[in-house]
Amino acid sequence: MPKKQKFPYLVGSKWTATQKTWGWRHFQVVNRKNDGKWVFAEMVASCDPDVRFWLNAKQLKDRSLWEPGWQSTQELENLEG
Template sequence: MQKKLKYPHLVGSKWTAQQKTWGWRHFQVVNRKNQGKFVFAEMVASCDPNVRFWTNAKILKNPSEWQAGWQTLHEMRETEEIMGEY
């Protein structure tokens, strides 16, 4: 029996950083790497393909750092307001 793949839809997914990261907010995962029990995602800025870095894929699940999909600043503020009500 094959092991279940962690983060099976990681490659090709799009993310918005809550704070500018390397000068940008919108990124796409172009590669993944498994190292032991960790999974890493290679992120590329959507507006500058020269901006790329590796991050632990677990970090992407933290909503205070990343939002799934490409969000506008307005959408990000709305999400923050809704989260603040709970």
């Protein structure tokens, strides 16, 4: 039986950074890379496709850093409150 893929729905998912990252908050995963036991996600800023970086996909589970989907600033403030 094949091994279950970690983060199967990673590519195409949308995320909101709780702190501005490279000047932006809204990102989309456009690529994934498996490196041994690690999974990396290539993030691209939704408003500036030139802003892209690789991130350990495990960090996306940390709600103090990332929220799933695109959240408004108001929604982020409500989460912090």
